[in-house]
Amino acid sequence: MDLLNAIVALLNFVVIPATAYGAQLALGALGVTLIYGILRFSNFAHGDTMALGTGFVILFTWWLQSMGLSFGPLPTAFLALPLGIALTAAVVLLTDRSVYRFYRKQKAAPVILVIVSMGVMFVMNGVTRFVIGVDEIRFADGAKFLINANDFKAATGLAEGLAFKASQAQTIVTAVAVVALLFWFLNKTRTGKSMRAYSDNEDLALLSGISPERVVAVTWIIASGLAVIAGTLYGLDKSFKAFNYFQLLLPIFASAIVGGLGSPLGAIAGGFLIAFSEVGFTYAWKKVATYVLPESLAPDGLAQLLSTDYKFAVSFAILIVVLLFKPTGLFKGKSV
Amino acid sequence: MSNTGNPYQDDRGNKDRSITNSGGGTMTLPGTSGRATPAPGGPFLAAEMMTGGYGPVDILHDCTLTVEKGEIAVIVGPNGAGKSTAMKAVFGMLNLRGGHVKLDGEDITLLSPQDRVAKGMGFVPQVNNVFPSMSVEENLEMGAFLRRDDFRATMEQVYDLFPILKDKRRQAAGELSGGQRQQVAVGRALMTQPKLLMLDEPTAGVSPIVMDELFDRIIEVARTGISILMVEQNARQALEIADKGYVLVQGANRYTDTGEALLANPEVRRTFLGG
Ligand SMILES: Nc1ncnc2c1ncn2[C@@H]1O[C@H](COP(=O)(O)OP(=O)(O)OP(=O)(O)O)[C@@H](O)[C@H]1O
Ligand SMILES: [Mg+2]
Numbered sequence: 030m031d032l033l034n035a036i037v038a039l040l041n042f043v044v045i046p047a048t049a050y051g052a053q054l055a056l057g058a059l060g061v062t063l064i065y066g067i068l069r070f071s072n073f074a075h076g077d078t079m080a081l082g083t084g085f086v087i088l089f090t091w092w093l094q095s096m097g098l099s100f101g102p103l104p105t106a107f108l109a110l111p112l113g114i115a116l117t118a119a120v121v122l123l124t125d126r127s128v129y130r131f132y133r134k135q136k137a138a139p140v141i142l143v144i145v146s147m148g149v150m151f152v153m154n155g156v157t158r159f160v161i162g163v164d165e166i167r168f169a170d171g172a173k174f175l176i177n178a179n180d181f182k183a184a185t186g187l188a189e190g191l192a193f194k195a196s197q198a199q200t201i202v203t204a205v206a207v208v209a210l211l212f213w214f215l216n217k218t219r220t221g222k223s224m225r226a227y228s229d230n231e232d233l234a235l236l237s238g239i240s241p242e243r244v245v246a247v248t249w250i251i252a253s254g255l256a257v258i259a260g261t262l263y264g265l266d267k268s269f270k271a272f273n274y275f276q277l278l279l280p281i282f283a284s285a286i287v288g289g290l291g292s293p294l295g296a297i298a299g300g301f302l303i304a305f306s307e308v309g310f311t312y313a314w315k316k317v318a319t320y321v322l323p324e325s326l327a328p329d330g331l332a333q334l335l336s337t338d339y340k341f342a343v344s345f346a347i348l349i350v351v352l353l354f355k356p357t358g359l360f361k362g363k364s365v
Numbered sequence: 366m367s368n369t370g371n372p373y374q375d376d377r378g379n380k381d382r383s384i385t386n387s388g389g390g391t392m393t394l395p396g397t398s399g400r401a402t403p404a405p406g407g408p409f410l411a412a413e414m415m416t417g418g419y420g421p422v423d424i425l426h427d428c429t430l431t432v433e434k435g436e437i438a439v440i441v442g443p444n445g446a447g448k449s450t451a452m453k454a455v456f457g458m459l460n461l462r463g464g465h466v467k468l469d470g471e472d473i474t475l476l477s478p479q480d481r482v483a484k485g486m487g488f489v490p491q492v493n494n495v496f497p498s499m500s501v502e503e504n505l506e507m508g509a510f511l512r513r514d515d516f517r518a519t520m521e522q523v524y525d526l527f528p529i530l531k532d533k534r535r536q537a538a539g540e541l542s543g544g545q546r547q548q549v550a551v552g553r554a555l556m557t558q559p560k561l562l563m564l565d566e567p568t569a570g571v572s573p574i575v576m577d578e579l580f581d582r583i584i585e586v587a588r589t590g591i592s593i594l595m596v597e598q599n600a601r602q603a604l605e606i607a608d609k610g611y612v613l614v615q616g617a618n619r620y621t622d623t624g625e626a627l628l629a630n631p632e633v634r635r636t637f638l639g640g
Contacts, residue, residue, distance in 0.1 A: 066386065069385060069386035071385065135374070136373070136374055138374050138376030138385070139376070140377070140385050222499070222503055222506060222507065223507065225496070225503075226503075230495070230496050230497070231391075232390050232490070233493060233494060234507070235479065236482065236490070237482070237507050237510045237553070237557075238482045238511035239507070239510055240479070282383075291386060
């Protein structure tokens with residue numbers, strides 16, 4: 030019984046939240062890795078693209094709700110998602126036209142594009158605050174739980190409850206669907222293959238008749254889509270606050286680099302690795318330990334390795350350890 | 366990259382691969398693509414009096430290359446003579462200050478490389494001529510990128526030409542041997558069904574046996590009516606199969622004759638063929 034309780038507690042506090050968080054990081058890291066692979070620079074504005082896009086989704090959600098529309102047990106935000114993605118992609122494409130394209134035409138060194146993306150980041154940062162404000166916003170509606178802790182206790186008679194939030198299930202299902210779609214697109218479609226070709230060898234892609242501007246535009250659209258989906262799922266799961274998205278940039282980059290920059294598979298693996306370590310290191314293991322260990326060995330303290338305030342430090346510790354032993358990341362990306 | 370004089374291209378010694386992915390495109394293309402104008406008569410390909418280079422300094426000086434239909438033309442010359450540069454000029458990857466390029470009765474001097482592909486030119490560069498992380502089959506597909514019709518028959522022809530590629534078609538091109546990679550590169554260019562195939566040192570780093578084989582394949586390709594313009598370091602073998610040969614020195618034509626005549630020319634033999 031104690032062992033069962035321990036497993037339930039572990040699922041409830043570590044496995045499920047970390048899986049959902051990992052899926053969100055993975056989606057974010059996929060966008061970063063795509064831009065790195067194809068446009069050849071680290072896009073520091075990605076976190077704020079997520080924030081801006083989620084802001085749009087929230088506005089559309091409110092608009093739909095004001096018209097009395099809802100999506101049944103699913104959050105209305107899912108209905109607003111396509112609109113949010115379209116608007117964000119438009120903003121990002123406009124940014125590309127007015128900012129990045131100039132540098133691309135100059136054949137600017139990628140490091141200059143990195144700095145440019147920081148400028149874009151600050152502008153987007155401000156725009157997001159104008160559009161949606163700085164406050165914390167909860168916009169999840171529809172069903173709250175797939176499995177409710179109290180119901181679970183009543184049904185199983187266990188002391189520990191297991192809660193499986195609807196937002197967590199939605200995150201995981203959406204992430205799997207999006208990743209499958211993305212891989213299908215990159216590996217099977219003509220446009221997807223042309224993007225990989227451009228990433229591999231720009232000159233030869235040109236000689237094969239692949240239009241660089243088209244590849245760049247499609248990359249931005251896909252990256253925007255991934256950013257908005259990741260941001261919306263994160264917002265539904267926790268809450269929306271522009272500043273938190275800016276901070277998310279750190280674990281997202283850590284995921285992309287740990288997995289191997291430029292490798293989509295690596296971004297996913299990296300996302301889950303970072304999420305599980307973050308949650309694992311900051312979780313108070315006392316409860317699980319008390320169930321599993323004999324009484325004499327039970328910990329006195331919380332058995333928490335790090336306070337949650339240090340969760341970002343975990344990403345970087347992992348980053349350093351992985352890069353020490355595998356400089357190209359887990360999945361043979363570019364060596365760093 | 367910092368020697369171009371363009372401040373945007375100076376990355377101040379940045380070595381951090383976590384923020385930038387180097388190895389982007391190097392081609393500086395003219396901003397807009399002009400139109401092809403009719404220019405009837407003359408050889409199938411006539412690149413005449415080409416003058417130009419990468420920057421302010423001219424590399425090519427009144428360089429002329431012509432190829433007739435179904436003919437094999439070979440360019441030989443010392444390292445740094447401007448052979449690759451001449452190929453790039455023919456393909457529109459260089460801003461020419463003088464001269465013109467005519468293909469099949471049209472003046473294409475103002476066309477971008479992409480538009481030249483559509484006009485029936487295929488180019489295999491000297492280096493970086495495959496997509497390394499993509500499979501052999503995907504490399505061939507990318508060669509056919511501009512084609513909207515069914516290109517499976519062409520792919521079968523390429524596989525017939527280079528049977529080894531069929532066995533390796535699921536393998537990443539970057540994991541192939543040098544010789545196999547050259548075959549992928551030639552195959553990729555053939556996928557557009559070009560009327561003119563341009564090869565820059567197709568046998569670089571290839572063993573003598575594979576080299577002979579590759580030359581045989583090139584003759585086969587020429588027999589199907591495709592014109593071939595080829596740069597070769599293995600000058601003797603290449604001139605043996607050439608209908609026409611060009612000896613390029615310092616960006617200018619030094620000798621132009623049939624392959625046979627060049628091989629027989631004692632001066633060419635002494636200076637460029639090593640005896
Ligand atoms: N991308 C470039 N930018 C500036 N100068 C270049 C560039 N590529 C070649 N050059 C210069 O142009 C000249 C001719 O080079 P090119 O590559 O055409 O020689 P090549 O005849 O093909 O030699 P090789 O037999 O070694 O391939 C050289 O002096 C070289 O330094
Ligand atoms: Mg050369």
